[in-house]
Amino acid sequence: MGSLTNIKQTGFELYLLLFIFLAGISSSCSSKLYVVYIGSKGSADPDDILRQNHQILSAVHGGSVEQAKASHVYSYRYGFRGFAAKLTDEQASEVAEMTGVVSVFPNTKRSVHTTHSWEFMGLNAEETMEIPGYSTKNQVNVIVGFIDTGIWPESPSFSDVNMPPVPDGWRGQCQAGEAFNISACNRKLIGAKYYLSGYEAEEESDETISYKCPRDSSGHGSHTASIAAGRYVANMNYKGLATGGARGGAPMARIAVYKTCWSSACYDVDLLAAFDDAVRDGVHILSVSLGSDEPPMDYFSDAISVGSFHAVSHGITVVASVGNKGNPGSATNLAPWLITVAACSTDRDFASDIFLGNGAHILGESLSLAKMNISRRIISASEAYAGYFTPYQSSYCLDSSLNSTKAKNKVLVCRHAGSSTESKLAKSVVVKEAGGVGMILIDEEDKDVAVPFVIPAGIVGEETGNKILSYINKTRNATSMILSAKTVLGSHIAPQVATFSSKGPNTLTPEILKPDIAAPGLNILASWSPAISKINFNILSGTSMACPHVTGIVALIKAIHKSWSPSAIKSALMTTATMLDKHRKPITAGPDGRKANAFDLGSGFINPRTVLDPGLIYDSTPTDYKEVLCSIGYSERSLRMITGDNSTCSPTFATPSSLNYPSITVPNLKKTFMISRTVTNVGGPRSIYRAVVFPPAGINVTVVPKRLVFTRYLQKMNFTVRFEVTGPVEDYVFGSLSWRNKRSWVTSPLVVRVTRSKLSLMA
Numbered sequence: 001m002g003s004l005t006n007i008k009q010t011g012f013e014l015y016l017l018l019f020i021f022l023a024g025i026s027s028s029c030s031s032k033l034y035v036v037y038i039g040s041k042g043s044a045d046p047d048d049i050l051r052q053n054h055q056i057l058s059a060v061h062g063g064s065v066e067q068a069k070a071s072h073v074y075s076y077r078y079g080f081r082g083f084a085a086k087l088t089d090e091q092a093s094e095v096a097e098m099t100g101v102v103s104v105f106p107n108t109k110r111s112v113h114t115t116h117s118w119e120f121m122g123l124n125a126e127e128t129m130e131i132p133g134y135s136t137k138n139q140v141n142v143i144v145g146f147i148d149t150g151i152w153p154e155s156p157s158f159s160d161v162n163m164p165p166v167p168d169g170w171r172g173q174c175q176a177g178e179a180f181n182i183s184a185c186n187r188k189l190i191g192a193k194y195y196l197s198g199y200e201a202e203e204e205s206d207e208t209i210s211y212k213c214p215r216d217s218s219g220h221g222s223h224t225a226s227i228a229a230g231r232y233v234a235n236m237n238y239k240g241l242a243t244g245g246a247r248g249g250a251p252m253a254r255i256a257v258y259k260t261c262w263s264s265a266c267y268d269v270d271l272l273a274a275f276d277d278a279v280r281d282g283v284h285i286l287s288v289s290l291g292s293d294e295p296p297m298d299y300f301s302d303a304i305s306v307g308s309f310h311a312v313s314h315g316i317t318v319v320a321s322v323g324n325k326g327n328p329g330s331a332t333n334l335a336p337w338l339i340t341v342a343a344c345s346t347d348r349d350f351a352s353d354i355f356l357g358n359g360a361h362i363l364g365e366s367l368s369l370a371k372m373n374i375s376r377r378i379i380s381a382s383e384a385y386a387g388y389f390t391p392y393q394s395s396y397c398l399d400s401s402l403n404s405t406k407a408k409n410k411v412l413v414c415r416h417a418g419s420s421t422e423s424k425l426a427k428s429v430v431v432k433e434a435g436g437v438g439m440i441l442i443d444e445e446d447k448d449v450a451v452p453f454v455i456p457a458g459i460v461g462e463e464t465g466n467k468i469l470s471y472i473n474k475t476r477n478a479t480s481m482i483l484s485a486k487t488v489l490g491s492h493i494a495p496q497v498a499t500f501s502s503k504g505p506n507t508l509t510p511e512i513l514k515p516d517i518a519a520p521g522l523n524i525l526a527s528w529s530p531a532i533s534k535i536n537f538n539i540l541s542g543t544s545m546a547c548p549h550v551t552g553i554v555a556l557i558k559a560i561h562k563s564w565s566p567s568a569i570k571s572a573l574m575t576t577a578t579m580l581d582k583h584r585k586p587i588t589a590g591p592d593g594r595k596a597n598a599f600d601l602g603s604g605f606i607n608p609r610t611v612l613d614p615g616l617i618y619d620s621t622p623t624d625y626k627e628v629l630c631s632i633g634y635s636e637r638s639l640r641m642i643t644g645d646n647s648t649c650s651p652t653f654a655t656p657s658s659l660n661y662p663s664i665t666v667p668n669l670k671k672t673f674m675i676s677r678t679v680t681n682v683g684g685p686r687s688i689y690r691a692v693v694f695p696p697a698g699i700n701v702t703v704v705p706k707r708l709v710f711t712r713y714l715q716k717m718n719f720t721v722r723f724e725v726t727g728p729v730e731d732y733v734f735g736s737l738s739w740r741n742k743r744s745w746v747t748s749p750l751v752v753r754v755t756r757s758k759l760s761l762m763a
Contacts, residue, residue: 249552
């Protein structure tokens with residue numbers, strides 16, 4: 001009996017070992033989708049490129065060309081070289097070591113990050129979108145590409161009425177698919193493609209895939225495209241709210257759509273295919289309202305950094321959102337060749353009137369059109385706790401946390417943590433299902449983000465919420481009545497930095513300030529996809545909405561200054577931005593209304609009335625970006641593979657701070673530091689500028705020379721800026737340098753952090 005037990009035990013152990021062994025084989029042999037980034041353009045022959053890709057793959061498939069072909073998904077061949085393929089982890093590591101390969105990285109998931117906003121920024125509401133003193137009619141020759149969730153071509157925002165024929169330089173196409181014919185494109189929407197391979201490789205089911213075509217099933221892509229370049233719509237509104245004429249920043253510019261995002265998921269291999277095609281197609285600007293959840297660890301293992309590097313190298317300006325995490329150091333899309341955009345408010349709100357039984361009248365942020373006809377009992381949601389939930393848990397109105405007997409016919413005061421619009425909406429559903437007739441949601445962080453609740457509801461901040469709870473606690477039968485949402489103009493000081501907007505410092509390259517600039521991104525009305533919610537227009541908040549506002553202005557700049565480089569356009573945006581609100585007071589940020597700094601909004605809030613005449617510009621070339629890469633440790637070998645030329649890492653840039661950027665960041669100042677910049681005169685041929693410095697606290701800033709005297713258009717002049725520690729400095733400090741004449745203020749942020757060793761000496 002004992003021997004039989006031993007035999008059974010031995011057999012079980014062998015079975016277990018075999019199971020673990022086979023599981024290990026299965027794990028190591030299971031393939032995933034990877035991007036193989038080769039960098040340089042190389043051969044222009046598509047067949048030759050594909051053959052080279054297959055050679056690389058066959059080397060890790062035991063020489064099998066058939067297996068190599070089966071694993072190959074995409075070839076990137078227009079803007080840069082590379083491909084996407086299904087590989088095991090071991091095969092990916094093997095490919096990464098091959099000669100000529102810059103990087104290999106997994107198919108990472110990314111997420112997508114108006115009637116009044118343009119008027120708020122000082123531009124008229126007419127179709128022409130003229131800026132005083134300039135004719136921007138040449139915008140019909142500007143092609144703006146959108147890498148997003150697609151487009152709803154029937155929207156009036158994308159009408160081609162009275163538009164001239166498609167520009168001669170356009171080489172893109174209109175790709176047919178499910179519910180999308182080639183005829184959906186027109187003289188406004190001149191190109192539309194979709195990319196699905198990366199998404200399908202990662203998602204288990206295609207149930208979430210609707211419209212296998214460029215048609216927008218989620219609304220996000222239509223929204224962003226109409227903000228940047230939508231035609232004039234005479235009566236745009238959201239269920240009667242925010243009624244008025246609306247148009248995009250460059251309403252006569254052309255639109256090309258690259259649908260890479262499906263059910264709010266966008267994958268790297270698809271994104272790179274879109275960047276690659278956009279280079280070939282001839283777009284002038286790319287708008288990318290999406291990004292990773294976390295800052296990248298390396299530029300060339302990040303699809304947006306890779307794609308945009310080659311797009312900018314081909315003269316395409318790329319605009320991207322900074323992200324919606326809201327906390328310090330959360331900024332994404334950090335590459336110096338990108339224009340990275342933060343989000344601010346306008347002076348328009350959507351709010352519901354909330355009346356309390358003690359006579360108090362409160363405005364709660366909301367898009368709910370439902371209303372109460374009579375006052376009802378109001379209680380804290382913690383009083384309606386149910387089942388295994390504690391009162392504290394129920395105060396957040398979690399799913400199934402409310403007792404329907406206690407909640408029935410009452411207004412509930414709920415709490416919220418986080419920044420998800422969907423979770424706020426879900427709380428109103430929870431309250432409704434429990435029998436509640438209204439909801440007041442306490443949310444200090446995002447109290448200004450309007451949400452389409454399913455019952456009468458409004459969002460209030462912590463201070464107001466505590467007053468409401470105090471009224472409830474002190475009153476036997478406290479009551480409340482909530483009315484439907486209305487449009488409110490001028491109720492708040494604006495612009496203010498949206499609390500959800502991701503912030504600097506730049507965690508990958510601290511010497512490059514991110515974000516670069518801020519634009520309206522709170523409660524923005526624009527076109528929508530009726531495939532969702534059965535509405536044609538919607539109100540959304542996010543840096544996704546701020547990004548296309550800048551894209552539209554870039555299109556207007558491109559219409560006037562056709563030869564300007566992407567960096568010159570960025571400079572014009574940044575140096576003309578403002579750090580003051582509409583009352584000429586410093587722009588504020590955060591729930592506490594603190595003074596905003598460069599990590600909140602970069603150079604400031606965009607000023608479209610001045611961008612066309614910036615006076616001076618800080619220009620850079622692709623060669624300068626190569627120098628930045630060298631300064632942060634890229635080898636000459638890696639650099640040449642990325643650029644496809646004979647680039648060398650000459651000691652031009654001691655640090656990335658040396659890049660001729662429109663802002664100056666010194667993240668590790670020990671005692672003194674000197675930096676040079678070059679400005680180009682794009683104003684009057686004979687112009688004189690003098691330096692005006694507002695130094696960061698505890699830092700002495702010296703500019704040499706103090707005057708710049710220009711005698712001709714496009715003349716370049718150099719100057720140096722010297723930083724010296726003069727007093728105790730805690731963390732980052734902020735200031736500015738402006739070149740001023742009678743006509744222009746050309747302003748750059750100054751951002752400095754003193755090293756810890758110096759701090760200890762000053763203590």
